[in-house]
Amino acid sequence: MLRRALSVVSLSLLLAACATSLAPGAASTLQGDAAHPGQAQGWVDTRLYFGLGPADQPGQGISEASWRDFLDQQVTPRFPDGLSVLDVYGQWQGKQETRPERLHSKLLVIDYPDTPENRSKIEAIRAAWKQRTGDQSVLRVTQPADVSF
Numbered sequence: 001m002l003r004r005a006l007s008v009v010s011l012s013l014l015l016a017a018c019a020t021s022l023a024p025g026a027a028s029t030l031q032g033d034a035a036h037p038g039q040a041q042g043w044v045d046t047r048l049y050f051g052l053g054p055a056d057q058p059g060q061g062i063s064e065a066s067w068r069d070f071l072d073q074q075v076t077p078r079f080p081d082g083l084s085v086l087d088v089y090g091q092w093q094g095k096q097e098t099r100p101e102r103l104h105s106k107l108l109v110i111d112y113p114d115t116p117e118n119r120s121k122i123e124a125i126r127a128a129w130k131q132r133t134g135d136q137s138v139l140r141v142t143q144p145a146d147v148s149f
Helices: 002-021 064-075 116-133
Strands: 040-054 084-092 101-113 139-147
Touching: 040 084, 040 116, 064 101, 064 116, 101 116, 116 139
Parallel strands: none
Antiparallel strands: 040 101, 040 139, 084 101
């Protein structure tokens, strides 16, 4: 019985040691790439929400081809090192609306060093979308990020 208890305790300690070695940022998988550092500080995660058109009328609004064109022309040149795009469903209620509008949307996720230049790039992307579509807004959510590649 004592041997069994010691085995369980030993196994538990071994598993705990493994878990602590997998802490965020403890071991990077990529080395020697300045754009994708093994460990980075001072980075942020920005999420931009782009409304493409009514969710219940897929033929209206911005097409996938038009979205990819915007991505290729306005986003990728500013952040060529990587980004993510997700299809999302959202709601928006404008100032003059009596109820929320349901929208097919794109969520753009970009992680980058938090510099004035990069913040300006984000704002340029938002402005380009509003100019292109006539939308009132592009929601931006930015948070500090613990980054490791």
